[in-house]
Amino acid sequence: NAGVMQNPRHLVRRRGQEARLRCSPMKGHSHVYWYRQLPEEGLKFMVYLQKENIIDESGMPKERFSAEFPKEGPSILRIQQVVRGDSAAYFCASSPPSSTVAGGRTKNIQYFGAGTRLSVL
Amino acid sequence: KQEVTQIPAALSVPEGENLVLNCSFTDSAIYNLQWFRQDPGKGLTSLLLIQSSQREQTSGRLNASLDKSSGRSTLYIAASQPGDSATYLCAVPYDFGNEKLTFGTGTRLTIIP
Numbered sequence: 416n417a418g419v420m421q422n423p424r425h426l427v428r429r430r431g432q433e434a435r436l437r438c439s440p441m442k443g444h445s446h447v448y449w450y451r452q453l454p455e456e457g458l459k460f461m462v463y464l465q466k467e468n469i470i471d472e473s474g475m476p477k478e479r480f481s482a483e484f485p486k487e488g489p490s491i492l493r494i495q496q497v498v499r500g501d502s503a504a505y506f507c508a509s510s511p512p513s514s515t516v517a518g519g520r521t522k523n524i525q526y527f528g529a530g531t532r533l534s535v536l
Numbered sequence: 537k538q539e540v541t542q543i544p545a546a547l548s549v550p551e552g553e554n555l556v557l558n559c560s561f562t563d564s565a566i567y568n569l570q571w572f573r574q575d576p577g578k579g580l581t582s583l584l585l586i587q588s589s590q591r592e593q594t595s596g597r598l599n600a601s602l603d604k605s606s607g608r609s610t611l612y613i614a615a616s617q618p619g620d621s622a623t624y625l626c627a628v629p630y631d632f633g634n635e636k637l638t639f640g641t642g643t644r645l646t647i648i649p
Contacts (some may be wrong), residue, residue, distance in 0.1 A: 458639040527580040
């Protein structure tokens with residue numbers, strides 16, 4: 416069972432270009448989360464998606480950023496007209512649906528990909 | 537709004553020593569807490585997930601404790617090794633059904649051979 420796959424691992428764009436980051440979740444996982452790690456900062460939540468639905472995009476910048484998770488294929492994080500401040504590591508995580516097992520515990524561990532490091536020149 | 541803090545920001549210890557990493561959170565209404573490890577230029581590896589009903593969780597040389605009432609968790613690493621050098625992050629989920637994680641600021645650990 417392959418882990419969460421992100422590609423490309425490194426992406427270089429010039430200011431004004433578009434960046435597309437891809438994330439293939441683990442097999443059987445229907446929940447995808449995107450996080451951003453700016454240089455010398457912690458990971459910050461961006462968006463939470465289920466198949467064909469955006470559940471929570473409260474961490475997404477209002478402009479230039481969009482995300483999708485189609486019925487078929489990987490989740491895509493798209494950044495239009497990139498600026499230098501978009502340079503960061505973007506991580507995707509996937510998880511199975513939350514569930515309660517005996518004892519009241521939940522299965523909701525998020526498994527992270529290796530990330531895409533975006534550099535804007 | 538949940539805030540998660542980790543102290544210290546960086547820690548260097550000689551190989552073989554036991555050490556403790558700290559994590560504090562402002563909203564005690566959590567249902568679990570997770571510890572991750574991040575190696576330079578790499579992704580995150582989940583180390584331990586401790587449910588709110590648990591006080592401790594162990595995996596090999598790692599032991600995580602959780603005290604919800606005081607808003608604290610600790611990660612204990614026994615007999616440290618150079619391979620333990622990494623950044624350690626703790627994180628808590630937002631709510632059941634929306635498990636976006638709020639991460640701590642991280643502790644960068646260096647084990648000196």
